[in-house]
Amino acid sequence: MKKAAIMYDFDKTLCDRDMQEYSLIPDLGYERPKDFWKEVGELSKENRMDGISAYLFMLKKKYEEAGHPLKQSDFKGVGQNINLYPGVREWFGRINAYGKERGIEVEHYIISSGMEEIIKDSAIASEMKKIYACRYYYDENGIAQWPAQIVNYTTKTQYIFRINKQVLDESNDSDLNTWVPMEQRPIPFSRMIYIADGLTDVPCMKLVKANGGKAVAVYNTNSAAAGFAAEKLIRENRADFIAPADYTEGEKIDTLVKRMIDEMSAAAALEEYKGVM
Numbered sequence: 001m002k003k004a005a006i007m008y009d010f011d012k013t014l015c016d017r018d019m020q021e022y023s024l025i026p027d028l029g030y031e032r033p034k035d036f037w038k039e040v041g042e043l044s045k046e047n048r049m050d051g052i053s054a055y056l057f058m059l060k061k062k063y064e065e066a067g068h069p070l071k072q073s074d075f076k077g078v079g080q081n082i083n084l085y086p087g088v089r090e091w092f093g094r095i096n097a098y099g100k101e102r103g104i105e106v107e108h109y110i111i112s113s114g115m116e117e118i119i120k121d122s123a124i125a126s127e128m129k130k131i132y133a134c135r136y137y138y139d140e141n142g143i144a145q146w147p148a149q150i151v152n153y154t155t156k157t158q159y160i161f162r163i164n165k166q167v168l169d170e171s172n173d174s175d176l177n178t179w180v181p182m183e184q185r186p187i188p189f190s191r192m193i194y195i196a197d198g199l200t201d202v203p204c205m206k207l208v209k210a211n212g213g214k215a216v217a218v219y220n221t222n223s224a225a226a227g228f229a230a231e232k233l234i235r236e237n238r239a240d241f242i243a244p245a246d247y248t249e250g251e252k253i254d255t256l257v258k259r260m261i262d263e264m265s266a267a268a269a270l271e272e273y274k275g276v277m
Contacts, residue, residue: 001105002268004261005163005187006095007204009196010112010119010133012226013218013245015082019114020059022081024074028062036062052113052152056134060144070136070144072117079121085220087248092127094249098258102265104191111159113151113200130168132159153200157207160194163187189213191264193257197245198229205238214260218245218253 011018021033030036036058044054063070092108099106107129110119116133119125134151136144149170151159158176162168166186167175182188189211194204197218205215217239219230233239243253 001100001103002191002264003105003107003187004099004191004193004264005107005109005129006193006195006257007109007111007160007163007208008194009198009201010110010114012197012220013195014088014110014124015084016220017083019078019082019118020055022083023078024059028066050150050152052134052150053147056136056147056150060136072136072138072142072144075115075117076121079118079125080123082118082122084123085245085247087246087251087254089123090249091247091254092124094254095257095261099261102261103268104261104264106261107163107187109159109163111151111156111204113153113156116149130163132156132162132170154203156201156204160192160204160207163192164189190267193260195253197226199233202233202238205233209238209240214241215239216241216243216253216256218243220245 008014018033025033025036028036037055040051040055040058043049043058044051047054060070063074096106108127110128110131110133112119112131112133114133116131116135119131119133125131132151133149134147135149137146137148139145162176164185164187165176165180189208190213192208192213193216194201194208194213195216195218196205205217209215215238217230217233219226219242221227221244230239230242234242241256243256244251245253247253
């Protein structure tokens, strides 16, 4: 059975806002999460700092200033409170079954600039073959010391190659950078789908799209700005399709992804005839 990969951003792709806004940022006393993100932006600009590095630094710093060093245990339970979009919980089993019927083994991956600790605590973590996201290095007391992994809009692309070659261990750079002919890679780009919501996912969308895969821009129907951002991705040829972030059976993204799996199945069947007399 041929393998396919569906890769997702997380914040505003599978849930309705940045995951830190469910409890971590409010616990620091921010009534408006945008005030925290404004401070992060200012720190980033003043120090020519990567935006993701800036938010990881700021989160740790704010907890220390509040007299409570950021601990691994502070993330426990946060993921369980995330408000997933309609249909997300049932989506994975349904799409897996549809793929299996058509000879395609579907694997799901998250590639996010959010926190791995939170995503792994969410209701859908067990559905993922692998979760790539930011995380801290913790000392023997479970206190955050340093970012162990920083996933920003450009470093996200390396994980697509990891999935393409099935070199999933983040510490294995040797095999990742070893040349492998395209036709010998376990999950070719043509059997990849990237689903995301915004400009930070453009490099991944372009990479997948340019190599024969599909990119889908989703948006929150309650946000005019989100709809405009998704439309912009289509106008600028960054994504192939646009759909509301409703993963319920029969909705647009459900239909789109099933048609993509149909196409993968047909292409895989045709491959069997290559070189046959």
